[in-house]
Amino acid sequence: MFKSGTIYSNFTPLVKAPVIGYRISGEDVLNILKKITKKNFSRYHSLIRIVKLYQKDNSILDECSVVFFKSPKSFTGEDLCEIFLHGSPLIASQFEQLLKDLKIPGLRLAKNGEFSYRSVLNSKNSLKQAKAINEIISNESFSELEYNKKLLFEGDIVSGLIPLREEIINLFSEITASIDFVDDEDFNFKKMMKKTRKFFTNCNNLLHKNRTNIEQKNICKIMLIGQVNVGKSTLFNKIIDKDRAIVTNIKGTTRDILSNEFFFNSNQFEIYDTAGQRSKQGKIEKYGYKKAQKISNKIDHFFVLIDKNTKKSDISALLRDFTIHKNFSLIETKSDIYKYKTGNIKINHSLERDKIYKKLKLSSIHSKYVKNKHKKTNFNLEEMDFLRRILDYEHDIVNEKDILIIAQLMRNILDDFSFEFGYINNEDVYDRVFSKFCIGK
Ligand SMILES: Nc1nc2c(ncn2[C@@H]2O[C@H](COP(=O)(O)OP(=O)(O)OP(=O)(O)O)[C@@H](O)[C@H]2O)c(=O)[nH]1
Ligand SMILES: [Mg+2]
Structure with missing residues (x-):
């Protein structure tokens, strides 16, 4: 190629x-x-x-x-x-x-x-290390990122697949031995099948445990809501550091939900900009506002944006519309032109991005909703897919009585491992056959 x-x-x-x-x-x-x-x-x-x-x-x-x-x-x-x-x-x-x-x-x-x-x-990297480079770039979770970095810097040995690879080489070696030396009295089919079942149980357990670790919640979802023109899209753009949402002084500029991922202090967030609230919403605006309400149950925290024109009843209406209980902060916008005398957070469009992050208390909001972050794993998503493929053999192997067919299926698993790591050569298998099992013939 x-x-x-x-x-x-x-x-x-x-x-x-x-x-x-x-x-x-x-x-x-x-x-x-x-x-x-x-x-x-x-x-x-x-x-x-x-x-x-x-x-x-x-x-x-x-x-x-x-x-x-x-x-x-x-x-x-x-x-x-x-x-x-x-x-x-x-x-x-x-x-x-x-x-x-x-x-x-x-x-x-x-x-x-x-x-x-x-x-x-040129043996500068193993196959797994080379793949880890790619995985590092596309990582979605910090747990997986930490694992892929370890894989890259320390080598294949850190992979959770290594013990399984050892197990399958041993199993295959044992089966190969049993075929080549059918007269061997030490060979015990039941014992071997017990080991085989244990191998698949291990695969299952590892898959389950690591899926929970990798797929655990890392993202804190925050939604910006408030009356039209209050400055939601301005804050949204500021937070994500891009001019993504249209900002104008026309009320009802934003009609649909926009969302974007961003990171602060190694914490992952998803932020949503929404259509504003007002008594006479246009048809599309109303539709957009309803759409935002519909996903409000997936939101961890709301920033309710207010300014001098916002009345108490407007805030109550927002809290009701989005079914918000205690998970919100009141943010007073446009503090460059309005003077507020409250204890609420105050922001304006001239503040730098990092200052806004701090004022909004993003780090403590993240820790409030995302518990036990950065759990350790020794699998990445690709390796978990690999485990799933290995488990596809389970049913056929554990129900098979013919040792030759079992051996062939095991060979397939071994080949899959070879493909995953690079090559497991026959010597690996024969070494085990002839040393570990002390055949002595
Ligand atoms: N002076 C001042 N103007 C601001 C500030 N933030 C936003 N604006 C202005 O307020 C107007 C509305 O801002 P947007 O960010 O579009 O407000 P919005 O809440 O998204 O409005 P809708 O999409 O209509 O609901 C724009 O003209 C902004 O330039 C601020 O901190 N200070
Ligand atoms: Mg807007």
Whole structure:
């Protein structure tokens, strides 16, 4: 699937940003660096150098940081460099053109995952570690993230699948022995099936325990409610640090629910912006407001936004509409133009994001609704899917009487483990057959 050659690829998205990063790996890296920077990098292993990149006509393409890693001390195990261009997609396209114009045989755009693939081929990472890199990026829960980091930094040994892999190698070895040495008096079918059932019970228990740990609630859901024009969408945008919700001075601007995830102090939140409350809501506005009410039972905490125009009866109506008991805070908005004399939280649109987080007491709200966070696990979601696949064999194996069929099904499980970890070779199995069971023949 993967051919040799020197490969390159951007490792940040090609969008306007402070930097766009490129990685190049393979035997031509030093040659490429020499051509595009007019400098020799061979003595600069793992050092950041600020250099100019030159285009074909000798004009400067960019001035940027470049780091060179000499083989085998690089992520892929090959000569590798990382180039941090100014974050313009135009510069990035000029850079790719520059590489093409070098016309170096075998120099090409990398395929998905090819850098990690090479790191496995060159024994810089195990298959599991390479997969963990990808998992770390896509993690949804802190428990799983911590596990994937451990897997990456400490190796396969931390995986909860390792003891199961040992068990299945032992079981398969025992069965293989029983087939090859049918006359062996020590062989006991019932005893072996008992061990097999224990193996599946272990799989089941691990699946159950770790599913609870990984899928446990981590997110605290917060909804912004209040009268029209009070500043809900302004606060929503501020909290998520994006201009997502439309903000205007027209009452009833927001009609539908918007939600967005954000993090503060390693805590995960989901925030909802909603259509505002007023006595004469438009048809769509009313529909949006009702929609928000419908999901209110899934919300942990409400920020009820009020200003000088809000009456006590408006607040009561909001609490009633969203079935709120004690899980809310009153937030007074537009404190730059209104002077309040209450003990409520006061905010305005000029406050910095972090200041708003603190004023809203987000950390203590999170701990109030999310208990026992960051439980330890030694499985990730992919490994749990793997366990489920293994458990699919349970019924067929425990009900089977023919030792040859059981052996074949066990072989399938072993192959699945091989696929999951990389290869379990026959020696692993034969070692156990001939040493552990003391066959002595
Ligand atoms: N002076 C001042 N104006 C603000 C502040 N927050 C919001 N506004 C203004 O108030 C108006 C309404 O703000 P929005 O955030 O759209 O209010 P909303 O509650 O989402 O309104 P609806 O979507 O209509 O329910 C806009 O013109 C904002 O610029 C603030 O802290 N100070
Ligand atoms: Mg709004």
